[in-house]
Amino acid sequence: MSTLRARQKQERQDRIVGSAKALFKKVGFDRTTIESIADAAGVSSVTVHNYYGTKSGVLLALVNESDSLLIEKLEASLPTADIELLELTLMFARQIMDHAIATLEKNIWRQVVAAVTSDAGSQLSMAYRKLDQQLADVLVRRIESAQRAGTLQPQIDALHLGRALFQLQNARFIQFISFDGMTQDEIELRLRNDLTALFAVGIGGSTQ
Amino acid sequence: MSTLRARQKQERQDRIVGSAKALFKKVGFDRTTIESIADAAGVSSVTVHNYYGTKSGVLLALVNESDSLLIEKLEASLPTADIELLELTLMFARQIMDHAIATLEKNIWRQVVAAVTSDAGSQLSMAYRKLDQQLADVLVRRIESAQRAGTLQPQIDALHLGRALFQLQNARFIQFISFDGMTQDEIELRLRNDLTALFAVGIGGSTQ
DNA sequence: CAAAAATTTTAGTTGAATAAAAAATTTTTT
DNA sequence: AAAAAATTTTTTATTCAACTAAAATTTTTG
Numbered sequence: 072m073s074t075l076r077a078r079q080k081q082e083r084q085d086r087i088v089g090s091a092k093a094l095f096k097k098v099g100f101d102r103t104t105i106e107s108i109a110d111a112a113g114v115s116s117v118t119v120h121n122y123y124g125t126k127s128g129v130l131l132a133l134v135n136e137s138d139s140l141l142i143e144k145l146e147a148s149l150p151t152a153d154i155e156l157l158e159l160t161l162m163f164a165r166q167i168m169d170h171a172i173a174t175l176e177k178n179i180w181r182q183v184v185a186a187v188t189s190d191a192g193s194q195l196s197m198a199y200r201k202l203d204q205q206l207a208d209v210l211v212r213r214i215e216s217a218q219r220a221g222t223l224q225p226q227i228d229a230l231h232l233g234r235a236l237f238q239l240q241n242a243r244f245i246q247f248i249s250f251d252g253m254t255q256d257e258i259e260l261r262l263r264n265d266l267t268a269l270f271a272v273g274i275g276g277s278t279q
Numbered sequence: 280m281s282t283l284r285a286r287q288k289q290e291r292q293d294r295i296v297g298s299a300k301a302l303f304k305k306v307g308f309d310r311t312t313i314e315s316i317a318d319a320a321g322v323s324s325v326t327v328h329n330y331y332g333t334k335s336g337v338l339l340a341l342v343n344e345s346d347s348l349l350i351e352k353l354e355a356s357l358p359t360a361d362i363e364l365l366e367l368t369l370m371f372a373r374q375i376m377d378h379a380i381a382t383l384e385k386n387i388w389r390q391v392v393a394a395v396t397s398d399a400g401s402q403l404s405m406a407y408r409k410l411d412q413q414l415a416d417v418l419v420r421r422i423e424s425a426q427r428a429g430t431l432q433p434q435i436d437a438l439h440l441g442r443a444l445f446q447l448q449n450a451r452f453i454q455f456i457s458f459d460g461m462t463q464d465e466i467e468l469r470l471r472n473d474l475t476a477l478f479a480v481g482i483g484g485s486t487q
Numbered sequence: 488c489a490a491a492a493a494t495t496t497t498a499g500t501t502g503a504a505t506a507a508a509a510a511a512t513t514t515t516t517t
Numbered sequence: 518a519a520a521a522a523a524t525t526t527t528t529t530a531t532t533c534a535a536c537t538a539a540a541a542t543t544t545t546t547g
Binding site for chain 1: 364389390392393394396397399431432434435436439440442443444446447449450451453457458469472473474475476477478479480481482
Binding site: 104105 | 503
């Protein structure tokens with residue numbers, strides 16, 4: 072029951088992450104210094120480094136937390152059956168964008184993506200990727216359930232389809248956060264166009 | 280005809296970009312300092328800053344150059360007609376990966392992606408995105424020509440299909456560079472699975 | 488050769504990151 | 518409960534490199 076010390080550690084970490092979030096939102100990532108985070112959290116800057124290694128480390132820790140919530144929310148709110156594949160995917164995308172915007176500014180999300188890419192391999196990057204995979208799994212399971220419900224042909228490969236749809240959605244999400252002027256509606260339209268065009272390919276069968 | 284000065288400027292820039300490339304390949308991005316680039320190029324570090332602003336700036340300049348070549352190469356080598364959509368896309372993806380690996384290490388590509396994402400909005404980021412769009416256009420044109428050749432149903436929306444395929448390919452490309460252990464074959468397989476699953480959706484028509 | 492333009496030098500700021508010793512706190516032992 | 522041991526945090530100090538500003542110098546042009 073080594074817990075008093077552990078609890079305090081947890082509290083300290085919570086304070087750090089909380090202060091970081093507030094500062095990121097207030098003055099942006101670049102202009103937030105590790106020292107300002109440390110000050111706001113009532114710890115020393117060395118402690119921040121000890122826990123999270125780098126400034127990006129703090130950011131990723133913060134995002135990992137909030138993304139775990141997103142998965143639960145998605146799991147709960149995404150309709151289970153009786154929905155078109157295209158609509159399902161769009162709904163999925165919309166919820167992710169909603170969540171992202173509710174959590175942090177686009178600008179900060181760009182830093183998240185950059186950090187995950189730039190130091191792929193770090194603990195926190197890998198945690199982030201794992202969450203992505205869980206998101207993809209949500210989609211896969213909905214596809215399977217649509218197949219059971221008869222809304223979608225059963226011979227389709229649900230796993231690969233779900234992953235492909237996730238990749239596409241994710242690519243568009245990154246586009247969404249990459250431009251301040253890009254609206255959710257515009258991204259939704261693009262994703263819709265993507266899917267419509269792709270789904271149209273199979274329709275005619277081989278022309279040969 | 281203000282050209283002597285302009286020529287020297289160009290030469291200086293070439294030297295900077297060349298030295299940077301050599302250093303990035305040799306010791307990696309992080310351990311290359313702007314001063315070492317400047318030294319190798321025979322200019323002062325301030326000059327490097329003046330031209331490219333940041334270290335990432337130099338990197339993006341370098342990549343923009345080499346990617347222009349890629350587009351030409353693709354345009355020349357990608358078969359014009361008489362090819363399946365799936366094979367076309369895979370070939371496209373393969374050439375991009377080949378080019379990427381021939382140019383820089385995965386590690387450096389990660390920095391490229393990070394830089395483009397992190398300061399979206401900078402000149403060089405936007406140039407990079409423009410090149411991406413040109414890449415997508417190559418795909419679109421091949422699709423149109425496949426339609427003219429009768430290999431693909433003419434009623435399909437070539438523009439949106441091409442863009443969707445590019446997005447998917449790009450997502451998989453980023454996955455490719457994100458892990459040192461990820462092979463081209465593995466990525467090709469994933470992309471093939473993506474496409475097969477997506478194209479299968481249309482086949483049955485509506486079940487409703 | 489003088490004017491104009493660009494580069495380099497000089498000098499300084501900033502903040503991330505790290506190391507090692509000191510201080511504080513918690514746990515364990517007596 | 519007090520002392521000792523163990524662990525964590527903070528202090529202190531330093532390094533490193535990106536980036537910037539302004540003056541000095543060089544180069545080009547007319």
